[in-house]
Amino acid sequence: MNRLYHYPLSPFSRKVRLSMAEKKIEVELVEERYWEQDADFLRRNPAGKVPVLKMGNRTMADSTAICEYLEDSHPTPPLLPNGAEGRYEARRIVAWFDDKFYKEVTAKLLGERVFRKVMGTGYPDSTNVKAGSRAVKYHLDYMAHLLDQRRWLAGNDMTLADFAAAAQLSCLDYISDVDWNRHEVVKDWYAKIKSRPAFRSLLADQVPGFPQPAHYADLDF
Template identity: 85%
Template sequence: MQNSRPAAHRLYHFPLSPFSRKVRLSLAEKRIEVELVEERYWEQDPEFMRRNPAGKVPVLKLGNRMMSESTAICEYLEEVQPDPPLLPQSVEARYEVRRLVGWFDDKFNREVTSKLLGERVFKKVMGGGYPDSTNVKAGARAIKYHLDYMAWLLDQRRWLAGNELSLADFAAAAHLSCLDYISDVDWNRSETVKDWYAKIKSRPAFRSLLADQLPGFPQPSHYADLDF
């Protein structure tokens, strides 16, 4: 794949979409340059709906190919540009990566991201009214369970799915970085998880995420601090 034609490569995204962030991390790790185009996907602009009738971000344009669904995009990138790898070699290890990607993009998103980010940010951005305190409290309770599960995994492994960085780490970091932007992660709950996030946060692939700015939602002081 040619990396010298950024004009042909475009990612339609929203800055605090964890699914967009997962793809951004994969692209950056593989050094595939893309033009970032912010998309207010909930407005269902007809041109955007032509790109993805599902009306979701991210949508990746690589040359003449238009692709949607974040995990499918990441696995496509793995197939066409396998270096550096984000999926391990063995079938069993690949299963564990995919299991954890599903965990964060489904269970974590449903129990935590949608309740915290959804209520605190997206309701305001989309004009949906005030946060529902019941959902916020449920998300705040649930994230403790997920951080403890991550700590348990990391007590046995260098990274979430094994001894090598993988797409599972990027899926988790995509969600947590969005929540960190609104100061909804208690990094003091687990030094193990905090150290893991510090390692991810310091990677060159993470730089564009740390520069994100969402009008009306200023970054907290620690967000872009590599040492917290």
Template identity: 85%
Template sequence: MNRLYHYPISPFSRKVRLSLAEKKIEVELVEERYWEQDADFLLRNPAGKVPVLRMGSQTLSDSTAICEYLEDAYPTPALLPRGAEDRYEVRRLVAWFDDKFHQEVTSKLLGERMFRKVMGTGYPDSANVKAGAKAIKYHLDYMARLLDQRRWLAGNEMSLADFAAAAHLSCLDYISDVDWNRSEVVKDWYAKIKSRPAFRSLLADQVPGFPQPAHYADLDF
């Protein structure tokens, strides 16, 4: 059986979960409190992060390398388009969300408001929370500009870029940090992706100490 070592509210784990589910690759989910640096886990993944995917005799780490591997090894359905320029645009946006959005928004809101409590590293830094709350507006507006011209974020087909974005936003939505009223096109995009069967397992996630808000799993939010 394939196994994914993950953490429910990790956007990087969620991006891989969405790819696996979309490609109908079954995995057993194993929750990993990766920051506790369990020796067995470090042996599987010297980088010490989630997600880690075990498939047969292989142990795969790094969410982007895993998603590229899944594209190479399980090409249907494709989450990367065919042309070099279209593929570039998907990869640019995956990096946009996993690097820039993560640094400016996810780490500042989710990192301060949830992970500090879960990891036991003190109280949220309010300057960070404020900076994250400000930055998410800019990012939602950027998404709106893209979605004004395209059906999905990177083009007219759904791709890894949508999964990367939805992975971050869904984590933030769990702590009610996304203002869905800011942009109708962004809300419509999220409603489309949220209603996919691949999304179901994310909507069932529960983090102890953080009850799921009512709108989180509601397809008509």
């Protein structure tokens, strides 16, 4: 059995979960409180981060490297375009959400509102929360710009770029930090991806102390 060490509100774990579910790869989910730096977990990934995927005798870390491995080893359905230009664009947008969006938005909103409490590191820093709330508007505007020209974020087919974005936004949606009314085209995009079978396990996630908002698992939000 494949085994994924993850945390429910880790967007990087969610990106891998979405990829595996879309490719119909069965996996056992093992929740990992990675910040506790458990010795067994550090042996699996000395970087001390989730996700970590165990497939057969291979143990893999880093969400992008894992998703690329899955794309090579399980190419159907494809989550990267065929041509070099399309693959570049999909990878560019994956990097945008994994790096820029995460640092400017997710780490500031989810990090302050949830992880400070979960990790026991104090109270939310209002400066970070305000900065994240400002930044998310810019990113939603950028998504709207892309989606005004394309059916999906990287082109006319759904790709790993859409899963990278949905992984980040679904974590924020769990704490009601996304204004879905800002751009109808972004809301429609999220409704499409949220309704895919691959999304079901994410919609079932429960984090103790942080109940789901009423709209979170509603496909007609």
